[in-house]
Amino acid sequence: MAATQEEIVKGLAEIVNEIAGIPTEDVQVDKSFTDDLDVDSLSMVEVVVAAEERFDVKIPDEDVKNLKTVGDAADYILKHQD
Amino acid sequence: MSAKIKPSQGARYARILGVGGYRPTRVVPNEEILRYIDSSDEWIRSRSGIVTRHWAGPDETVAEMSVEAAGKAIADAGLAPEDIGAVIVATVSHFKQTPAVATEIAHRVGAGTPPAFDISAGCAGFTYGLSLAKGMVTDGSARYVLVIGVERLSDLTDKEDRATAFLFGDGAGAVVVGPSDEPAIGPVIWGSEGDKAETIKQTLPWDVYREGRPDEVRFPAITQEGQAVFRWAVFEMAKVAQQALDAAGVTADQLDAFIPHQANMRIIDSMIKALKLPEHVAVARDIETTGNTSSASIPLAMERLLATGQARSGDTALVIGFGAGLVFAASVVTLP
Numbered sequence: 001m002a003a004t005q006e007e008i009v010k011g012l013a014e015i016v017n018e019i020a021g022i023p024t025e026d027v028q029v030d031k032s033f034t035d036d037l038d039v040d041s042l043s044m045v046e047v048v049v050a051a052e053e054r055f056d057v058k059i060p061d062e063d064v065k066n067l068k069t070v071g072d073a074a075d076y077i078l079k080h081q082d
Numbered sequence: 083m084s085a086k087i088k089p090s091q092g093a094r095y096a097r098i099l100g101v102g103g104y105r106p107t108r109v110v111p112n113e114e115i116l117r118y119i120d121s122s123d124e125w126i127r128s129r130s131g132i133v134t135r136h137w138a139g140p141d142e143t144v145a146e147m148s149v150e151a152a153g154k155a156i157a158d159a160g161l162a163p164e165d166i167g168a169v170i171v172a173t174v175s176h177f178k179q180t181p182a183v184a185t186e187i188a189h190r191v192g193a194g195t196p197p198a199f200d201i202s203a204g205c206a207g208f209t210y211g212l213s214l215a216k217g218m219v220t221d222g223s224a225r226y227v228l229v230i231g232v233e234r235l236s237d238l239t240d241k242e243d244r245a246t247a248f249l250f251g252d253g254a255g256a257v258v259v260g261p262s263d264e265p266a267i268g269p270v271i272w273g274s275e276g277d278k279a280e281t282i283k284q285t286l287p288w289d290v291y292r293e294g295r296p297d298e299v300r301f302p303a304i305t306q307e308g309q310a311v312f313r314w315a316v317f318e319m320a321k322v323a324q325q326a327l328d329a330a331g332v333t334a335d336q337l338d339a340f341i342p343h344q345a346n347m348r349i350i351d352s353m354i355k356a357l358k359l360p361e362h363v364a365v366a367r368d369i370e371t372t373g374n375t376s377s378a379s380i381p382l383a384m385e386r387l388l389a390t391g392q393a394r395s396g397d398t399a400l401v402i403g404f405g406a407g408l409v410f411a412a413s414v415v416t417l418p
Binding site for chain 2: 040041042044045046048049061064065
C-alpha cells in the first residue's frame with residue numbers, strides 16, 4: 001500500500017538519522033539536506049538508495065540534484081511510488 | 083584430413099605467489115592541493131579520506147615504477163626474473179599508444195623475451211590482468227605471469243578541478259601468478275557497462291592535438307560524475323562482490339581481508355556496510371596515504387596490508403576492481 005506524505009517524512013527522518021546521525025525530530029519538510037541537515041552529496045546518494053528500497057520507488061541520478069529539501073524528496077516519492 | 087593437435091598442459095590451479103609495490107618519493111599533502119582549488123583539508127578528508135598521496139617525479143616513469151614493483155614481487159615469490167613467462171601491464175597513463183610499455187618492462191626486469199602486453203581496463207585493470215594470468219597459468223601458456231598495475235595519474239589530473247584535484251596518486255603494484263596445488267584464485271565475476279561510459283572519462287581524446295593550437299586546449303584529464311559513480315560503486319559493486327563470494331563458495335564470515343580498489347574511503351566504508359562484512363575482516367584503507375592510483379591500487383593495498391601485519395600469507399581476501407568503462411572484476415584469492 002502506498003505511503004502517505006506523513007509516513008514518508010517519518011521514514012526519511014529514520015533514514016537520515018541512520019546515515020548521517022541527525023536526530024529524527026530535526027528532519028522536517030522545510031529542511032534542506034545539505035544546508036540544514038549536513039547531508040553531503042555522497043550521503044545523499046545513500047539516503048536516496050535507502051529511500052528507494054523502503055518506498056519501492058526509483059530515483060534516477062539526474063533527479064537527485066533536484067531534491068533540495070526533505071519536502072522535495074517526500075513529494076517525489078509520493079508522486080512516483082507504485 | 084585434419085591433423086590431431088596436441089593441447090597445452092597447464093597447472094591445475096593458480097595462485098598469487100608474491101606481491102611488490104613502488105610509491106614515488108614525493109609525498110603531496112592536502113595543503114599543496116589547496117594552492118590550486120578553493121576547498122579545505124577537512125572537506126577533502128571527509129569526502130575522500132585522503133590525507134596525502136604520492137606524485138611521481140620526472141624520473142619515476144611508468145616503466146621505472148613498474149620495474150621496481152616487479153622486482154619486489156618476483157623476489158617475494160622466491161623466483162628469479164628469468165622464470166617469468168609473461169608480462170601483463172594494466173595502465174591508463176602510459177602516454178604512448180605503441181609500443182606497449184610491457185615489453186620494455188619485461189626486458190628491463192630481466193625476464194628475457196616473454197609475451198608482454200598492456201591492457202586498458204581503468205581501475206579494474208589489475209583484477210582483469212589477474213584473471214587473464216590465472217587463465218594463462220592453468221591453460222599452460224605461461225608458468226609464471228607478472229601482473230603489474232601502474233599509473234601516473236598526476237599527469238591526468240586537472241589541478242584546478244575541485245572535484246578531482248585531490249583524488250589521484252601515482253605508483254605501481256605487481257604480483258606474480260603461478261601454479262598451485264589448491265584453488266587460490268576463485269572464479270572471476272567481471273563485466274562492463276558501456277551505457278555508463280560517460281560517467282568516468284578522459285576529458286578530450288589525444289587527437290585533439292592533431293589540429294594544432296595546443297595552447298588553447300586544456301591538457302586532457304580524468305573527470306567523473308561523483309554521485310552516479312558513488313551509487314554504482316557502492317551498491318552495484320556490493321552485488322558483484324557478493325557474487326564473487328558465492329562463486330568461490332566462501333562466506334563473508336570466512337574472509338580475512340577485503341581489498342577493494344582504493345577509489346574513495348567513503349565508497350569503501352559504504353561497501354562494507356552494504357556487504358555486511360564482519361568486524362574481524364581486515365579492510366585495506368591504503369587510500370588515506372596513497373590516494374586513488376587506479377589499476378595500481380589493489381596490489382599496493384595488498385602489499386601494505388601484508389607488510390603491516392593486518393593480513394597474513396595464506397589469508398583469504400576478496401579483491402574487487404571497478405572504474406572507467408564502466409568495468410568491474412572481483413574474485414576471492416589466497417594472499418601470497
